Amino acid sequence: MHVRDLPLSGEVVAHYEAKGIGELYPPQVAAVEAGVADGGRLVAAVPTASGKTFVAELAMLTADGPGLYIVPLRALAREKYETFSALPGVSVGISAGDYDSPAEELGDHDIVVATSEKVDSAIRNGAEWVSDLACVVVDEVHLLGAEGRGPTLEVTLANLQRRAPGVQIVALSATVDNPEDIADWLDAELVRTRWRPVDLRTGVYADGSVEFDDGTTLAVDVDEREIPPSADADTEATAALVAGAVEAGGQCLAFVRSRREAESLAERLARDDLGSAEAVADDIESVDGTETGRRLADCARSGVAFHHAGLRSEHRATVEAAFRGRGLAVICATPTLAAGVNVPARRVVIRDQKRYTGSEMEFLPVLEVHQMCGRAGRPHLDPYGEAVLVGDERTRDELVERYVRADPEAVESKLADESALRTHVLSIVATGFADSFEGVLDVLSATFYAHQTPEGDLSGIVDSVVDELVDMGMITTEHSLAATELGAQVSKQYVTPESGAHIVDGLLAADAMERATELTVLEVVCGAPDMQDTYLGNRERAAIYRFARSHAGEFTTAMGEAEDFERWLETVKTARILHEWCEGADIERIVERYRIGPGDLESRVERAEWLLGAADALAELLDLSLPEIGSVRARL
Numbered sequence: 001m002h003v004r005d006l007p008l009s010g011e012v013v014a015h016y017e018a019k020g021i022g023e024l025y026p027p028q029v030a031a032v033e034a035g036v037a038d039g040g041r042l043v044a045a046v047p048t049a050s051g052k053t054f055v056a057e058l059a060m061l062t063a064d065g066p067g068l069y070i071v072p073l074r075a076l077a078r079e080k081y082e083t084f085s086a087l088p089g090v091s092v093g094i095s096a097g098d099y100d101s102p103a104e105e106l107g108d109h110d111i112v113v114a115t116s117e118k119v120d121s122a123i124r125n126g127a128e129w130v131s132d133l134a135c136v137v138v139d140e141v142h143l144l145g146a147e148g149r150g151p152t153l154e155v156t157l158a159n160l161q162r163r164a165p166g167v168q169i170v171a172l173s174a175t176v177d178n179p180e181d182i183a184d185w186l187d188a189e190l191v192r193t194r195w196r197p198v199d200l201r202t203g204v205y206a207d208g209s210v211e212f213d214d215g216t217t218l219a220v221d222v223d224e225r226e227i228p229p230s231a232d233a234d235t236e237a238t239a240a241l242v243a244g245a246v247e248a249g250g251q252c253l254a255f256v257r258s259r260r261e262a263e264s265l266a267e268r269l270a271r272d273d274l275g276s277a278e279a280v281a282d283d284i285e286s287v288d289g290t291e292t293g294r295r296l297a298d299c300a301r302s303g304v305a306f307h308h309a310g311l312r313s314e315h316r317a318t319v320e321a322a323f324r325g326r327g328l329a330v331i332c333a334t335p336t337l338a339a340g341v342n343v344p345a346r347r348v349v350i351r352d353q354k355r356y357t358g359s360e361m362e363f364l365p366v367l368e369v370h371q372m373c374g375r376a377g378r379p380h381l382d383p384y385g386e387a388v389l390v391g392d393e394r395t396r397d398e399l400v401e402r403y404v405r406a407d408p409e410a411v412e413s414k415l416a417d418e419s420a421l422r423t424h425v426l427s428i429v430a431t432g433f434a435d436s437f438e439g440v441l442d443v444l445s446a447t448f449y450a451h452q453t454p455e456g457d458l459s460g461i462v463d464s465v466v467d468e469l470v471d472m473g474m475i476t477t478e479h480s481l482a483a484t485e486l487g488a489q490v491s492k493q494y495v496t497p498e499s500g501a502h503i504v505d506g507l508l509a510a511d512a513m514e515r516a517t518e519l520t521v522l523e524v525v526c527g528a529p530d531m532q533d534t535y536l537g538n539r540e541r542a543a544i545y546r547f548a549r550s551h552a553g554e555f556t557t558a559m560g561e562a563e564d565f566e567r568w569l570e571t572v573k574t575a576r577i578l579h580e581w582c583e584g585a586d587i588e589r590i591v592e593r594y595r596i597g598p599g600d601l602e603s604r605v606e607r608a609e610w611l612l613g614a615a616d617a618l619a620e621l622l623d624l625s626l627p628e629i630g631s632v633r634a635r636l
Contacts, residue, residue: 001029007037007062011088016054020380025051026195028058034189036170037062039134041188043141043171045179047196048374049344052172053083056137059170060111061087065134067111070119070156072140072149075316075341080139081113095122104129116153121494123159124427133164141171141182142367144448145411151420154413155427157186158446162433175370178410185451198377200385202404205237206396210388213404218386220244234390238351239269241388246274246303246329250346250382254332255372257352259308259597265351266299266306266332275303275329280322287314290591290598303329307337310597335368344378348387353399367408413449416458421465423496426474430483430491437466437481472501489621493614499528503615504622509556511624518582518632519554522575525611527557527568532607534574537595541569548572577601578608582635609636 001024003016016022024032027046036042036059044055060067069084071077081094093109095118106112106122107129114122123130138157144150160167169186173179183190203212210218222240238254245252254269256262281300287293296315299305305319305328322328323343335355337343350372354361369389377385391399414420425440434440437459444450444458469475474487474497483491490500506524510516525531536544548569552559555572562568577594581601591598612633619626 001032006032006058008058009089012061015086015088021054024054025197027051027191027193028054030191030193031055032058034191039063039168041169041186043173043179043183043186043188043190045173045176045190045192047194047200048174049198049377049379050174050193050196052139052174053080056139056170056172057084057087059137059168060084060135061090063135063168066107066109066129066132067135067137068119068133068160069111069113069137070116070139070153071113072115072143072153073341074115075313075320076139077113077115078317079320079342084111084113107132116149116156117494119160120152120156120427123156123163124431124491124494126431130160130163133160133167135168135170136160136164138169138171140173142173142176142408142411144182144413145409147414147417148420150413151415151417151424154415154448155424155444157448158443159431159433161446162443174374175367175408176411177367177408181452182411182448185448196377196385197379198382198385200373200377200387202373202387202389204389204391204396204399204404205241206392210241211396211400212386218244233392234351235265235268237390238265238349239272241347241349241390242269242330243272243274245345245347245386248346251323251326251328251378252330252347252349253337253343253345253372253375254330254349254351255335255337256332257334257355259310259334261352262306262308262332262334263295266304266330267295269330269332270299270302270304273302277301277303277322277327280305280318280327283318283322284315287312287318288598289588291588292591292598300328305331307331307333308597308599309334309336309603310599312598312602315598335364335372344375344382344385346376346378346382346385348372348376348385349390350388351390353389353391353403363402365409366403366406369403370408413447413452415444415447415449416461418461418465419496419498421458421461422468422498425462425465426469426483426487426497427491429475429481430488435480435482437462440466440481469497472497474500485621486618489617490614493617495528495530495611495614499530499611500614500618502528503611503618506556507615507619507622507624507626510626510628513556516626516628517554518628518635519551519575519579520556521612521615521626521628521632522578522608523555523557523571525608525615526574526578527571528611530607531571531574531611532603533567533570534577534594534596534600534604536566536570536573540573540595544569544573544576547576574604578604578636579632581605582632605636609633612636 003013028051034042077094084092091109093106093112095106095114144154179190179192201212201214203210208220220240222237242252242254256265277300281297284297307319320343323331354363373387376387389399428434428440428443433443474484476482476484510520616629
């Protein structure tokens with residue numbers, strides 16, 4: 001089947017043919033035969049690089065109305081926005097932030113790219129463009145099973161079908177073990193295949209060689225007996241595997257368990273002089289003067305980069321673009337890089353298969369490892385793809401059984417979590433989808449959870465959640481189930497009920513103080529559950545304690561009254577960082593002084609802006625005069 005055979009305009013056909021896309025891949029043919037170009041619903045469970053994006057574009061281009069492309073990450077939203085914007089005659093909008101608005105301007109576009117959280121927020125705020133959607137594409141649909149993000153995605157999909165009856169839904173995933181469950185839930189056709197345009201072989205390294213699942217072996221030029229005591233055998237094996245791929249003309253992704261490991265591995269590989277990328281290094285250095293940026297630029301000069309959430313978004317985007325353009329030979333990354341961003345390589349090396357979870361080291365989920373492996377092999381550039389897990393003679397067999405031969409975990413709904421339900425029950429009531437207990441259950445009956453557990457009864461949990469929301473003052477049950485003004489505003493601001501209640505308590509305490517300051521309102525929002533924790537190291541604990549004591553009169557929580565004193569000290573640290581940022585401290589000083597990544601500061605500033613906006617709206621609702629909220633928000 002050829003692109004010219006599809007119901008596309010001549011301009012669009014010419015666009016694809018100019019990119020070398022003339023004949024469809026087998027999974028794409030199967031999608032067409034399943035009706036994706038005729039408004040049919042589809043779940044495509046096909047490997048990475050086998051043409052999922054084309055299937056999505058085909059569905060949206062042939063739909064009888066606007067299309068929505070839902071992504072899990074902002075970085076992926078930007079990437080897809082740029083991809084779709086290249087389509088001739090197509091207007092594309094993007095939205096991944098501003099959770100307190102319906103973003104009605106998005107209705108002016110043919111295609112909207114947004115995170116699931118933004119779509120959920122738009123529904124809560126009454127966005128009219130949602131009802132006009134003809135096609136909704138869900139990327140990385142296996143994230144239905146993720147903590148936090150999963151319940152938002154499934155409730156959003158359930159609500160979209162109520163707001164836009166008959167909407168075409170296309171769900172995509174490269175790593176899902178039970179796509180038939182998702183297809184059945186969405187009343188969609190299923191296309192499931194292991195076909196890839198580039199063959200992938202997966203294996204385990206041990207004792208100088210890799211044994212792949214296709215029966216082949218690869219000798220690796222590393223003599224573990226000659227590794228000095230100060231070196232790590234797994235790191236040296238990784239270095240040899242990376243060097244072998246680069247010397248053969250390919251690129252390599254190396255995955256490790258933590259930020260620190262990503263940076264140290266990149267610096268180790270940079271000593272092997274795997275390439276040169278002076279222009280990339282210059283671009284990185286132009287972003288800021290942080291030590292992290294300088295180390296990243298130094299690595300880039302040798303063709304290597306590291307990638308993790310502690311980097312500024314601009315640094316991550318520069319690294320990703322340079323790698324896609326073959327300007328970098330290697331990226332050393334934490335597993336988050338595998339979650340959707342398009343950075344394929346000839347060889348993927350997974351040095352670490354365990355990570356620290358807060359109490360112990362645990363094996364990574366099979367799905368996560370398969371996501372990493374799926375990055376191996378770039379169509380039209382690589383003759384093959386290789387994924388290698390680094391082990392030893394003792395662990396080889398276990399790694400083969402656990403990851404190489406195993407299927408990924410089945411996707412299971414996490415909606416029964418009370419924290420998730422609390423948020424979504426409030427939203428259901430506040431948006432008018434239900435005005436009774438039975439109505440809430442009826443809305444939830446359309447979720448993936450209800451489909452997966454037909455005998456499962458949410459009524460007990462929902463009853464408990466409604467009682468909690470009543471106690472918080474966010475729902476009333478006097479005549480019918482309805483959101484109070486407070487509950488409606490909390491839902492519109494897209495903060496969790498717990499964060500809303502925390503902010504209200506903090507604002508009331510601040511209003512009762514003789515003199516509230518900007519530090520006061522920063523302490524309030526930084527203590528909200530929706531604000532990310534900031535790690536408090538032992539070496540800085542005393543300094544933060546002294547700061548808290550010297551500014552005790554500006555805080556709504558007395559030092560001796562904090563329920564969780566360590567958590568409160570983390571809140572004070574975050575508030576202090578943001579206050580110094582407002583006072584004009586540069587990023588280099590803050591990063592060095594508080595031992596956080598530039599990306600950590602960036603994300604805290606973003607979240608604080610959002611939570612301060614919510615605090616401002618709640619203060620107005622409560623008729624409180626706290627001008628410090630507006631002033632610190634403006635200076636942030």
